Amino acid sequence: MRISELARRTGLSAHTLRFYEKQGLVSHRSRSESGYRDYDETDLRRVEFVRAARNVGFSLEDIATLLSIRVDKNSHSCEEVAGITRRKLAEVEARLRELRSMKKTLGILLDSCCGGPESAVHCSIMEALEHGQLSGPMSEPAGPVHRRANASVRQA
Amino acid sequence: MRISELARRTGLSAHTLRFYEKQGLVSHRSRSESGYRDYDETDLRRVEFVRAARNVGFSLEDIATLLSIRVDKNSHSCEEVAGITRRKLAEVEARLRELRSMKKTLGILLDSCCGGPESAVHCSIMEALEHGQLSGPMSEPAGPVHRRANASVRQA
DNA sequence: CTTGACCTTGGAGCCAAGTCAAAGGTTATA
């Protein structure tokens, strides 16, 4: 199959597939005479693996590692795989703590503010930001828990 | 006061303060004869406002808007301020939903895996990623809830 | 007077994960 069919079947864009190829995540068995990438079912399964891992929040770097394990499972242990997963979970949890703290503060701000068409001169949100006794910066900012920007919202 | 004192008093780096100046968030009343930025208490309060807003999760763009409200509160309403805050809260909540879903999936993966030194040939995490019946991509990926990269971890 | 810490500027680089554009070759359909 060619790239656009693979794109259709995986829900990724052809752009993204080529990008993943550049990153060494995805490849193709061969090329057609005219130079088109030619994918088979094995390639498809690999891309689906990438997609599944990405949906769980793994970075492309993590995914590269997972793929290298995948192609030679005998030489790798559950420990490795679980380690990567545990690390990602810790990142996600750290980010969750940050966001929960933000959510709480934002909620308090909103509750304190009338939100009406009155002048902002006495706005309690502005006041709170001025004399910021709003919960501090939460020790160490968490590591990267990567955002999927606008994946799969390809428009024509 | 000069930039490094302002940096010390606000907990931001001098780099960051200059960067914020370039973004139009922060300024200084004047320059010393030799061209050094000269800040006063008013500038300090403005920077503290920026910092407070940033800690709550507002983007620099949001902060620019909030600052423009701050300098002329009479011409703005609580409604505007609350609107910005509500929008940010919605973003944070959307991102929280994503991350909670990831956390849940990662937890399930970890629970299913022995995590031991055994070969990964039968690793249940790998298997789950292969035949990904892992919760899909959550409709629309949430908007930007900006990360503070490594703020205030300035090293020499 | 020297040393070292500070300050100035503009611009480049970093991260992740794409996204797009240009300029052209190929193939399927009408």
Place this chain on the structure above:
DNA sequence: TATAACCTTTGACTTGGCTCCAAGGTCAAG
């Protein structure tokens, strides 16, 4: 045969928030 829809490549651009660099000027202490 024309035309549209595909495919190819390289490489630059995006976003947000910094972070660093070079190359030089200023200033206070010893």
